[in-house]
Amino acid sequence: MVIKVYIASSSGSTAIKKQQQDLLGFLEANKIEFEEKDIAANEENRKWMRENVPENSRPATGNPLPPRIFNDSQYLGNYDDFFDARENNAVYSFLGLTAPPGSKEAEALAKQEA
Template sequence: MVIKVFTASSSGSTAIKKKQQDVVGFLEALKVDYTQLDIACNEENRMWMRQNVPADKKPTSGIPLPPQIFNDEDYCGDYETFFDAKEDNSIHAFLGLAPPPGSKQAPAEEEEGQEEEAE
């Protein structure tokens, strides 16, 4: 599984640049493997991103802006949903990744599995 972060290297918007830096910096801090795909210099990346953002997740303008995050072909979300997951401490679930060993989410899942075995 590869996390794909669609960004725009030549965005004129400082807000978009800050959001992109926040996503990439956070993934690096967590040591999550990801690929950054530029939509400004690569038309194929731009078209793929636009076609694969679900219709109900597209803004009213119809054109999704970077950063957009995918796990392989599966859409994870945009910056706002990323930020919410980060604040809720559920970034691994947001990305569709297993929580790292020793995290708060990992033991809870193990306990659930043990409860099911006991039944």
């Protein structure tokens, strides 16, 4: 399982840049392995991302904007979905990964199972 984050290295949107930095910074800080896929520098990445974002997760008009998160080819969500998971201490579940021992998420899961 590989977490893939589709980003745009040259976006004119400050909001998109901040979201990308926040998402990538969180993954790096928590030592979560991921692949960064740039849709601005690679047409194949852009095409793949646009084709694999589910219909119900697309904007009403235009194309899906980065950042978009996948686990291999399974679509996980956009920045808002990631942010909600982070606020709920559920990032590892959101990403389809096992929470490391001692993490808030692992502790919460252990309490639920007890």
